[in-house]
Amino acid sequence: MSGPPNPIENAYWVIVPAAGSGKRMGADKPKQYLPLAGTPLIAHTLDNxxxxxxxAGIVVAIAADDQEFEALTAAQDPRVHRVTGGAERADSVLAALDYLSQLADPETSVLVHDAARPLVSRSDIQSLLNASAIALLAQPASDTIKQSRCSNGKTLVNQTLPRQQIWLAQTPQKAPLQLLRRALQRGLEQCPESITDEASALELAGHAPELVSACRSNFKITHPADLMLAEALLQHRQALEQIQSGTES
Structure with missing residues (x-):
């Protein structure tokens, strides 16, 4: 764990839980260190x-045996701090919140962002910062949503859900530091299986986070095909930036 700097107030912090193994990728290393356009996935996220x-700064929660984080260029940035994460996402986020509670005001805004979402746009971040104190980026459902049931070993449609009320949660998810810390602590004590993201802990504590519509490019890299899609989008963005740079000059 890095040593705490002077306390910082009136600015927001970002927590990046990155202690997981990413088993669904079926790779020989944690998902966050898989190459994306020749650079580790998490490096793109941190640079973004x-x-x-x-x-104000970033707190990255990494595994106790992580041997790769220190080699990242972003790891040398003085705004980037690291803590040892836990077995589950919520444990890692709580470890980062415990660390931050020594540095920042209890009302400091904290954004929790997935290491595997490198393509969140600056405009969506601005929208989230402008939203309510408790809020998250999310994608309104565009497909027809089916609820399933099992019968005789088969998965069948149970009912069609109203699409207008369905949102797919993304990150960052935002809340005041101590409010989120208490919600996670209480949720992990009372109903840990229900804590799938920060918003779910806040909901269990009686809060109703604001949903902020986000771009589709803010998807989570979970399966091998997602890496190919992310690389294509990165190349597209870089091409647009080059065109814009040439136009401005």
Missing amino acids: ILQWPGL
């Missing part, structure tokens, strides 16, 4: 975050 306006 470091460009967000008004950022």
Whole structure:
């Protein structure tokens, strides 16, 4: 764990839980270190975050035996801090919140962002920062949503859900530091199986986070095919930036 700097107030922090193994990728290393366009996936995510306006710092929760994080260029940035994460996402986020509680005001806004979402747009981050104190990026469902049931070893449709009320949660998810810390602590004590993201812990504590519509490019890299899609989108963004740079010059 890095030593705490001077306390910082009136700015937001970002927590990146990155202690998981990413088993669904079926790779020989944790998902966050798989190459994306020749660079570890988490490096793209951290480089993106470091460009967000008004950022105070980042706390990355890594595995106790992580041997790769220190080699990242972003790891040398003084705004990037690290803590040892836990067995589950919520444990890692709580470890980061415990660390942050020594540095920042209890009302400091904290954004929790997945290491595997490198393509969140700056405009969506600004929308989230402008939203309610408790909020998250999410994608309104566009497909027809089917609820399933099992019967005789088969998976069948149970009912069709109203699509207008369905949102797919993304990250970052935002809340005041101590409010989120208490919600996670209480949720892990009372109903740990229900804590699938920060918003679910806040909901269990009686809060109703605001849903902020986000771009489809903010998807979570979970399966091998997602890496190919992310690389194509990165190349497209880089091409657009080059065109814009040439136009401005």
